[in-house]
Amino acid sequence: MNEADSEKIAAVLQQQGYKSAKKIGEADLVIINTCSVRQSAEDRVFGLINNLVKKKKKRQKIILTGCMFYHPLRWLREKLPHVDEFKKTEELICHSPSAIRQSPIHAWVPISQGCNHFCSYCVVPYARGREKSRPFEEIICEVKELVQRGYKKITLLGQNVNSYKPSFAKLLKTLHKTPGIKKISFMTSNPWDLTSDIIEAMASPKIDRYLHLPVQSGDNEILKKMNRHYTAKDYLKLVKKIRQAIPDIKIGTDIIVGFPGETEEQFQNTLELCKKVGFTKAYLAKYSPRPGTTAFKMKDNVSPAEKNRRWRILEELINKKSR
Secondary structure (H helix, E strand, O other), X not given: OHHHHHHHHHHHHHHOOOOOOOOHHHOOEEEEEEOOOOHHHHHHHHHHHHHHHHHOOOOOEEEXXXXXXXXXXXXXXXXXXXXXXXXXXXXXHOOOOOOOOOOOOXXXXXXXXXOOOOOOOOOHHHHOOOOEEOOHHHHHHHHHHHHHOOOOEEEEEOOOHHHOOOOHHHHHHHHHOOOOOOEEEEEOOOHHHOOHHHHHHHOOOOEOOEEEOOOEOOOXXXXXXXXXXXXXXXXXXXXXXXXXHOXXXXXXXXEEEOOOXXXXXXXXXXXXXXXXXXXXXXXXXXXXXXXXXXXXXXXXXXOHHHHHHHHHHHHHHHHHHHO
């Protein structure tokens, strides 16, 4: 989503007469589009700004935008005194439909923004706001225009594409009929609202045979503490249903290790679920407390060493095995 936003920001800057610098040190203007999905992403922003300041040109201007705006502006100014301006993404995009795309054949196409689910560890509803779907016809028009410009592949983006209104299944089926499109991908899906009509639409030939379906944990008690609306059994049942409809599908996931209170037995439950599913890829995160979330009030009582151990076990099982 941030990549898609950055492409739009770049288009606005180009319209204002800016040209892309070959190196960050040569730039008169640096815009940092921040991600807050993990604490480590925010930590990298501090490191980047410190490095910029050390090598900063006298006239170089730094603007910070993106998801870190869930922090109060006063806090951002205090923590990042070397940033010249703080601007929300929508201020920089200015509702511009244009984008300077990084690929000549593949395009990111946002279909919704925000999230209504409030998983206990997640800052997205605070950083991106409540869920809002783009108009159906607006998306269809954008894709048709992309086809005319030679684009063959699109990836539909949303914090939870399944809950797109009026209907994600209808959107997939309509786009599938668009002449010129060779491949349609999407991210991300929540397990609890991946309905039968969406699975049916996913079985269409142009839809990517890779599905990213975050499980986060394989233990029911931890899932409940995470405010995830399914059990491990529900998830396995859904995977079975998807594979029955689309036998050649590959499934990737997100998993958090070391969530507050996670015992060794609960981690083993996650391990067992992973073995049963046979994930192709997993984005593994070691739990980090995020201010403002419900989980922040829970005691972060799994040691860093233990989080690292659990992370390595899953990395070995899923990602190294897949490679």
